[in-house]
Amino acid sequence: MTETSTPLQDVRAAIARAAGIARRDADEVTLIAISKTHPTESIVPLIGEGQRVFGENRVQEAQEKWPPLVEAHPDIELHLVGQLQSNKADDAVALFDCIHSLDRPSLVKALAKAFDKAGRQVPCFVQVNIGAEEQKGGCAIADVPGLIGQARDAGIPLAGLMCVPPFEVEPAPYFALLAKLAADNGLPGLSMGMSGDFETAVMLGATHVRVGSALFGERG
Template identity: 75%
Template sequence: MTETATPLEECEAAIAKACKISGRKREAVTLIAVSKTHPVDTILPLLEQGQRVFGENRVQEAQDKWPGLREAYPDVELHLIGQLQSNKADDAVALFDCIHSLDRPSLVKALGKAMEKAGKQVPCFVQVNIGAEEQKGGCPIADVPRLIASARAAGIPVAGLMCIPPADIEPAPFFALLDKLARDNDLGGRSMGMSSDFETAIMLGATHIRVGTALFGQRG
């Protein structure tokens, strides 16, 4: 890349390279620009460059930032990538196009009711606690098939699996495990990989990568 390349152009080049190395098509990987904590004026340049898929962590923050932006850019796709409280299910279904943090039976129940009430089906990724970390959200690995089945029974479209590997450990084995879990459960989506490791995630099957720092710099 040239010295004048934008962060988005640099990220796109890295995605394309990882796809080429792994024999995948570029369109097989969705870049989610993680705009959590970033204000509207830092999101606008990415929108102007053509980025259309964004990720937010909190329902309230997204409600504050995105209605106006979506009026100007109606083709934006908004993903919820942070933990979701069951009492926010109605708001999440109304606002988001995809939810990446379905991780427990109570949330299955809340989202199923919210989608039925809204007459809107929002694809969801089942978040897996891939490193069995007590401090992290996510469904235990052993419970994944049961949670998928209950989500489908509740009328929730299950798009795939999502994970956040443990910090400061080589992520490749965790990505490979999520890929295997997705295949074992006949799921096409794998939401995995962030700014520091998305190339590895792509080479191990990621369909959705969640990139913040590489596009926006350090969060404020």
């Protein structure tokens, strides 16, 4: 960060540089500011700088924090990037504008019911367990086509695929694999890349990057 720039300006500049290397338009990349665990007073300055897309991990935390901010700034777009329990589907659909963690048939059913009840649909990313890690959520790679088919049959609007690569491993092969899976299944969106690797993700086709600590500092 330079003496005159802000973290948000630096992240946006890094996205633009990575997009330029890949001969992409930086406007093709949506920056999601991951505000989980950060208080309202940390979020307001980013809103003041023009950031309008934010991400939260937990439905309850978002319910406590975001309604007044959304009321004050109706153009804010709120994304759920953490795991979603089926019994929280109604609450998630009421609050969020996009869900990044559709990963199992039971959640397909819960979301389809929640959409019908709310009279609104929320675009969803299918989360893929791209590194086959037992401790992480996400659909197994082999099950991706089947889950996509179930979601489409249920009328769920699919935005694309999402992944979190294994920690401290070169992420590029995992991002490339997610891009291939998305292309093979006719999905346009790629939610991939976080603070430590979003530039690599942009160069490999990310349409949404989920950046927290590079904007807010370490989690509270």
